[in-house]
Amino acid sequence: MEMQTEKKKVLLSIRDEKQYFPVKKTGFREEQKYVKANDGISLDIYEGETLGLVGESGCGKSTFGRTILQLYPQTDGEILYEKDGKMMNLKEQPAETMRGLRRELQLIFQDPYSSLNPRMTAGQIIGEGLTSHGLYKKGDPALREYVLEVMKKCGLDNYMFSRYPHQFSGGQRQRIGIARSLALKPRFVVCDEAVSALDVSIQSQILNLLLDLKEEAHLTYLFITHDLSVVKYISDRIGVMYLGNLVELAPTEGLFERTLHPYTKALLSAIPTTDVNAGKRDRILLEGDIPSPVSPPSGCKFHTRCYQCQEKCKKDVPMLEDKGNGHLVACHYPLES
Amino acid sequence: MRKGRYLLKRLIYIIFVFFIISILMFTIYKALPGDPVKMMMGDNVKPEVYQQQYDIIREQLGLDDPIPVQYIKWITNMLRGDFGYSTEYRRPVKDVIGVPMRNTVLLNLFSMIIVFAVAVPLGITTAVRKNSIFDKFIQVITIVGYSVPSFVIALLAIYLFAIRIPLFPISGVKTAGFEGTGMAAFLDSAKHMILPVLVMSVGGIGSITRYVRASMIDALRMDYIKTARSKGLREKVVIYVHAFRNALVPVVTVTTWWLIGLFGGSVVIESIFLWDGLGKMMITGLSQRDFAVVLAMQMFYVILSLVGNVLMDIAYTLVDPRVRLEN
Numbered sequence: 001m002e003m004q005t006e007k008k009k010v011l012l013s014i015r016d017e018k019q020y021f022p023v024k025k026t027g028f029r030e031e032q033k034y035v036k037a038n039d040g041i042s043l044d045i046y047e048g049e050t051l052g053l054v055g056e057s058g059c060g061k062s063t064f065g066r067t068i069l070q071l072y073p074q075t076d077g078e079i080l081y082e083k084d085g086k087m088m089n090l091k092e093q094p095a096e097t098m099r100g101l102r103r104e105l106q107l108i109f110q111d112p113y114s115s116l117n118p119r120m121t122a123g124q125i126i127g128e129g130l131t132s133h134g135l136y137k138k139g140d141p142a143l144r145e146y147v148l149e150v151m152k153k154c155g156l157d158n159y160m161f162s163r164y165p166h167q168f169s170g171g172q173r174q175r176i177g178i179a180r181s182l183a184l185k186p187r188f189v190v191c192d193e194a195v196s197a198l199d200v201s202i203q204s205q206i207l208n209l210l211l212d213l214k215e216e217a218h219l220t221y222l223f224i225t226h227d228l229s230v231v232k233y234i235s236d237r238i239g240v241m242y243l244g245n246l247v248e249l250a251p252t253e254g255l256f257e258r259t260l261h262p263y264t265k266a267l268l269s270a271i272p273t274t275d276v277n278a279g280k281r282d283r284i285l286l287e288g289d290i291p292s293p294v295s296p297p298s299g300c301k302f303h304t305r306c307y308q309c310q311e312k313c314k315k316d317v318p319m320l321e322d323k324g325n326g327h328l329v330a331c332h333y334p335l336e337s
Numbered sequence: 338m339r340k341g342r343y344l345l346k347r348l349i350y351i352i353f354v355f356f357i358i359s360i361l362m363f364t365i366y367k368a369l370p371g372d373p374v375k376m377m378m379g380d381n382v383k384p385e386v387y388q389q390q391y392d393i394i395r396e397q398l399g400l401d402d403p404i405p406v407q408y409i410k411w412i413t414n415m416l417r418g419d420f421g422y423s424t425e426y427r428r429p430v431k432d433v434i435g436v437p438m439r440n441t442v443l444l445n446l447f448s449m450i451i452v453f454a455v456a457v458p459l460g461i462t463t464a465v466r467k468n469s470i471f472d473k474f475i476q477v478i479t480i481v482g483y484s485v486p487s488f489v490i491a492l493l494a495i496y497l498f499a500i501r502i503p504l505f506p507i508s509g510v511k512t513a514g515f516e517g518t519g520m521a522a523f524l525d526s527a528k529h530m531i532l533p534v535l536v537m538s539v540g541g542i543g544s545i546t547r548y549v550r551a552s553m554i555d556a557l558r559m560d561y562i563k564t565a566r567s568k569g570l571r572e573k574v575v576i577y578v579h580a581f582r583n584a585l586v587p588v589v590t591v592t593t594w595w596l597i598g599l600f601g602g603s604v605v606i607e608s609i610f611l612w613d614g615l616g617k618m619m620i621t622g623l624s625q626r627d628f629a630v631v632l633a634m635q636m637f638y639v640i641l642s643l644v645g646n647v648l649m650d651i652a653y654t655l656v657d658p659r660v661r662l663e664n
Contacts, residue, residue, distance in 0.1 A: 106567065
């Protein structure tokens with residue numbers, strides 16, 4: 001396992017990534033405060049893998065995905081992207097270079113309703129990126145051919161080409177979003193809650209579609225979701241986030257079998273099951289709400305809700321440490337050790 | 338096909354509404370106090386023949402007929418293109434109304450061009466650079482622009498640009514006794530038009546800039562703008578194609594009402610600049626009980642707003658494919 005990981009090629013290397021958003025001031029003389037959506041995240045994403053990212057609402061998962069793609073002006077840290085054997089810091093790329101790189105770095109949005117321009121047909125939405133990157137000329141019959149081919153791959157029929165988004169169902173819209181990003185033949189795709197808005201039956205269809213396309217085009221996914229059963233099904237590795245920080249990062253099996261962080265443990269215990277014979281499960285209930293990301297707690301950010309919090313947790317910030325088998329955890333007192 | 342049927346339906350509605358409003362208007366104006374014939378005769382008539390002449394004029398104008406008969410006569414003449422006889426100007430309404438209408442339309446047309454040329458780019462820029470110093474500065478300017486009454490701006494403009502620095506004439510449509518033609522005439526009327534056009538534009542620029550800014554900010558906040566950016570489109574395409582097209586609907590509404598207002602004329606500005614336009618015409622007509630003129634103008638506005646509404650609905654379908662013209 002260890003050996004394998006080292007042989008893999010790093011596609012994205014993220015070091016101490018920070019993304020703060022200014023809070024609107026209420027008083028005139030008040031000090032400018034920030035929502036610390038991502039507060040120093042470091043991780044590597046390997047080529048060809050699916051990295052799942054889970055966490056509560058508001059923990060900064062989506063922000064992380066969007067910041068990697070430079071959709072926000074990044075606050076701090078390095079996001080290194082491998083291209084032709086060189087690592088490029090995305091933050092420092094001039095706008096025109098970044099625009100070119102966007103073809104390779106794609107995003108599938110969470111909300112299939114607001115993410116499609118209501119004034120454009122499905123064909124225009126999918127084809128626009130292609131003409132913008134000069135892959136096809138506008139009005140070229142080959143463009144139409146190619147768009148129809150991609151649409152077919154994503155389970156959209158030919159007649160849908162000249163329809164507008166409002167004429168589609170949620171599942172179909174999501175497929176337009178997927179077709180849109182995959183048409184550009186990207187290397188790295190951020191799936192930001194790509195299936196959360198869909199019915200369970202359509203969810204599995206889309207997940208299988210994503211897996212098929214990944215095999216075919218050798219894609220790398222960052223799969224952001226709050227649905228643990230989805231993430232277990234699709235990911236090679238899983239990262240767990242809490243309040244803007246990565247608390248645990250491990251291969252999928254390792255995470256479920258040898259859970260090290262108390263927060264992950266609580267999260268996993270909340271997965272619903274249909275097995276009536278499972279009996280009483282040890283459901284760990286976390287007390288209180290997620291603290292404000294404007295002024296997060298000192299020390300370990302999770303200490304206010306942790307069921308085995310100790311004095312040290314309130315003062316020292318735990319670092320992300322390797323506990324073997326590529327299993328990383330940020331906790332002073334990890335479980336099972 | 339469906340569009341054709343829809344438009345036919347709307348046309349029938351327009352005719353129907355037009356007749357109902359015409360009946361209401363006619364009745365209201367007939368019920369107004371004041372005697373147009375008395376106003377027309379003035380005080381210079383000898384008392385001995387006053388009653389006799391009064392009766393003759395009333396007879397001539399058909400004012401002694403019962404109201405329904407008067408209405409039928411009026412509306413049939415109206416549809417034939419005969420808008421009646423102005424008791425104030427003692428000429429057919431058709432001849433009286435031509436020049437003021439030309440003046441008003443010219444004035445409004447130029448100010449509309451200026452307003453849109455300034456307000457749309459300004460609104461887009463302030464939306465894109467939201468909360469910047471530039472945006473805040475424009476926000477203050479526009480709020481002043483549309484909240485200061487136009488007569489204040491007019492008087493200020495006259496004081497500055499006609500009295501302090503005498504660049505433009507204080508008022509009027511053309512220089513008194515001016516007889517030139519062609520280019521000279523054009524330049525002369527242009528010189529007279531600049532001040533009123535500018536003053537009229539100030540309020541419009543203020544409000545339309547804010548409309549465009551608000552709807553652009555809404556559009557720019559949508560996820561599909563992020564989609565457009567993540568596609569790797571140029572920022573210009575993102576703003577002008579993706580965001581602005583979606584911000585157009587409220588702009589279309591405002592524009593249509595503006596177009597209708599084009600013919601309305603502004604009473605205040607026309608009075609201050611002694612501009613011989615429709616607004617002034619309407620006020621004189623009302624105070625002189627010149628009902629033929631006022632009614633003709635009112636009916637003209639009715640048709641304008643009815644047609645304008647249909648045009649607005651058609652424009653909506655052009656900017657937003659989700660809008661369908663159906664029953």
